[in-house]
Amino acid sequence: MTIDAHQHFWQYNPVRDSWITDDMAVIRRDFLPEDLEPVLQQNGIDGCVAVQASQSLEETWFLMQLAQAYDIVKGVVGWVDLTAADLRDQLTDLAQHSALKGFRHVAQAEPDDFLTRPAIVKGIRQLAEFGFTYDILIYPNQLKAALHLVREVPEVNFVIDHMAKPYVKTGEITRWSNFMTQLAAQPNVSCKLSGLVTEADWQHWSKRDFFPYLNFAFESFGPDRLMFGSDWPVCLVAANYTQVKTLIEEYVDPWGNDVRDKVFGTNATTFYRL
Template sequence: MIIDSHQHFWIYDPVRDGWIDESKKVIRKDFLPSDFELILKSNNVDGCIAVQADQSEKETNFLLELADENSIIKGVVGWVNLLDSNVEDKLAYYSKCKFFKGVRHIVQAESEDFMLRDDFQKGICKLAQFGLTFDILVFPDQLKNAIELVRKFPNQKFILDHLGKPFIKDKKIKNWESDIRNLAQFPNVACKVSGMVTEANWEDWKTSDFDKYLDVIFESFGVKRVMYGSDWPVCLLAASYKQQLNILQNYLNSFTERDKNKVMGANAIQIYKL
């Protein structure tokens, strides 16, 4: 079974979605399960995890409603304000929904030390009691603080999104590699192979551009803590769904069928309790 562990749905709003600027006009429109279902079927993908793209409970409710109505959605990683004093009540409410699997905050848009804030960490410490994951979305210069975060919460399941966004376009790897290897030492952290094509040269990437970054991820996390994600529709800025999927599948050609199955679906099922 293949599970796409990371993709988004939205009804385009020019105010809310201001991050979709002129350079991203190809995704400046609605993307809904009706658009995605045929894409998954044509690529032999069995289901997906819908991940928040907007920091609002309205977004979380929207994704949960879509999950109720569309069988392709196997889980939702939503947004809850982890800084609120009533965060425990909010998590208790959402955790009653069978599709609500975890929380994500767009930390890449925050200050470098955001993950070290007491109010943020007070929110993080509430997740484990509800069996919820936390997706870490950061830029490379925030990875060191991500390491400090996961060190403090050994019983919390964390998932690093998009490989920590390495500078693939600029072919930089040294500092990112060191931080990734340190982060992966914590067994409560997994990693999504997602969002790679948009970190490369959108117009002129090659499959081989990603090999050394994938080598680091698999050497560091191993096949039990890596999962496939498309980052659709954002991936469309640089590649079709099939093209981004082929990058990972080609890389896995020399792996055993058992290990391929872990990366392509079984790990997501286990980590997100699908």
């Protein structure tokens, strides 16, 4: 089964979705499974993991409803208030829904120490009891906090979204790679090969812009802890779905079919229990 491990659905709301700025106007509309399904078919992808884009339980339930209604939605990464006094009760309820695989918070919009806060660490630790995963969405300056988190909670399986958004546009690598090396050394951490085109020059990127970062990811995480994600529809500000898939597909091609199958399906299926 081929899997896109990272994409989003939403019914556009200009207030809630104010993060979609004027230069991203192409995605200021609804994006639903009926929009994605033909795109996946055209690109030989069997299904996807729908990831939260706003901080609300309402969206979590919305995504789970889509998973029930559309076969292409194989799993959901939702949102829950990790600091809620009744978190365990909420997780007990949510765990009854097989489509829900894990959680995420838009930590990139939080202070750099967000993932080190005791209340957050305590909340994420509770995910282990229910077998939930946790997606880490951060910028490179927050990698130190992410490293603290994954070391504190070895019982939870983590995945770094968008390779922690490396500095593709400027070509800088060291400030990003130093902490990524340490994160990759943690056996409970995987990484998504996703969201790269939006970290480059949207209008003038080339495939070789990404090679240093992809080389590092494969050397550090190895082929068993990497998974393809399109970040559709956000990717559309810089590239279409086929361009995003082809970028990763052509990169992994020399590694052979075994590695390709892992990156484009097996790893995501195992990580998210699809």
